[in-house]
Amino acid sequence: MLVIGLTGGIGSGKSTVAELFQQLGINIIDADLISREVVEPGQPALKEIADHFGEEILDQSGQLKRPVLRNLVFDSGEERLWLEQLLHPLINNLIRQRITECTSAYCIVMSPLILETEQKHMVNRILVVDISAEEQVARTLKRDGGNRQTIEAIIKAQTGRDKRLNSADDIVKNAGDVSDLVQVVAALHQQYLTLAARP
DSSP states (O other): OEEEEEEOOTTSSHHHHHHHHHHTTOEEEEHHHHHHHTTSTTOHHHHHHHHHHOGGGBOTTSOBOHHHHHHHHHTOHHHHHHHHHHHHHHHHHHHHHHHHTOOSSEEEEEOTTTTTSGGGGGOSEEEEEEOOHHHHHHHHHHHHOOOHHHHHHHHHHSOOHHHHHHHOSEEEEOSSOHHHHHHHHHHHHHHHHHHHHOO
């Protein structure tokens, strides 16, 4: 199975690109969705998080208050490391499992953390969706609200733009609109089908 690692900074348009591949029949494994699965009520990881940070990290229905947790860990490198050491192995195991379940000609693992984690060893090629840092902030504020400082902290915590681009096998420049992306994704799809068909 040819596995493409789709990555890019926050607000870069990874989800839009993934959706276009999905419309072409390609299985998408979304690491963000998996990261939510492993902290659902009843999961051992959620209990560990509540034990560590306190019950106020949970809402009345027992769900994780993700924005509260995000603020806590981005204010403290130590807490972020603790959380990553708990969650990354669980997330990575589920990603591996989902790769084995893929039925399309190739599959895509979409994750903002491919280059920072073991996930880079699960993929054959890195596809980076790229926009400027200022555009990242603007798009994320428009999409999620929140405050500029938190978004800038997230951007700083992720792999730098230059390093990401240097690690890329393929790059999608996402400065235009969706119609531009459709053509780029169609061309990449043909390229990946060719690679996937090689013995």
